[in-house]
Amino acid sequence: MASTTTTKSDHEKPAFPVTANNLQDLLEYTSHASGHGLISKISLPSGSLFAPITAYTFTPTPQWHTLQVSTSSHISLDSAFTYLNHSCNPSLEIDTEKMES
Template sequence: MSPSVESQTLNGQAQLSQTKSLNGNGNAPTNEKNQVKIATDAEDLKDRLFVERSEKAFASRSISLINLPPNSLFLKITLATPSTKAYTSVQTGPDSHIELNSDIVFINHSCQPSLVFDMDKMEVRF
């Protein structure tokens, strides 16, 4: 499998996978009403994921710091910009791509993803 973060598309949704949870008991941050805080890629990433950087080519990765139930919102994508197909791009349609412009670029992809990039809603979900 290529080390690209370009996604596979299934039913209009880019499919990417999440790496293991760093602290198997991590909970999503909540607001004063005990509601799960909506995170964006522009902020709050330190509460959601840790980037383990490597000097080796294609060896950096992100590690989830929280556990969420299936279909839960991991974060909203707000910093993306239109792009051409590249190693760091995510496919959003048959002929369109975006650059994520944040540390979510380090989220791994696989044939059996545990994170879904919903490009219609610009969201990343478990």
Template sequence: MSPAIVSSPIAPPTHQSTPPPTHPDRLYVNRSTKAFASGAISLIDLPAGSLFAKITGTTPGAKAYTSVQTGRDTHIELNSDLVYCNHSCAPSLVFDMSRMEVRVVDDKPLHKGDALTFFYPSTEWEMDQPFQCICGSEECRGWISGAKTMEPAVLEEYWLNPHIAGLLNERK
């Protein structure tokens, strides 16, 4: 007779692990249990127009609420804490997908404690999940569905990625 093999069940994890930060010297992720309520906060001061971070470690992706459009028909997943940079109609950052870098907007410096935000239509022609903006800025544009549905005069107030500018020119 062979000895009985006793197996003990593996206990399920009692907490969900959080991946290590990807930009611990640059940003803090303010995590929320509410849907779409997490956000990124600057840990540093930088002058207007300066480089905040290079965009690295990405993977090709499909159009999704987590992806960023990089060209006419291409999207990437950021795979970093940069994904927590939310939309604002008065953004603190520019996501330059042609240079694969994130810069401070040209018209104001970034301060420690500032929310890290960018203007989604600067990268997105047509959003996967349009939404009612609640940024609270004087410039708030309301319904955000991508550059495709916005007036050119409004978009001229923002820095736009070359693929968005090209699509706007085609629309004319």
């Protein structure tokens, strides 16, 4: 688990608290000049289920915060998961068929 010190006084609060979908035992927010991010509070073996994705809304057009779930569909993650950061070497994958991460 990574350790980070954050100062939220200089940043807008995240739109979704980690408690909204019972993610408080799994995730914590980090804040930095470019916005918010998430850090896992737990370590799991590769291929493990991190958490189900239960709060999302289908959206007709892609936006910076949406996730493509099929060739023509996108969703907006209506939880702290919206702050998952892109990585070329990800440590978390989202199963868009099962809606799990």
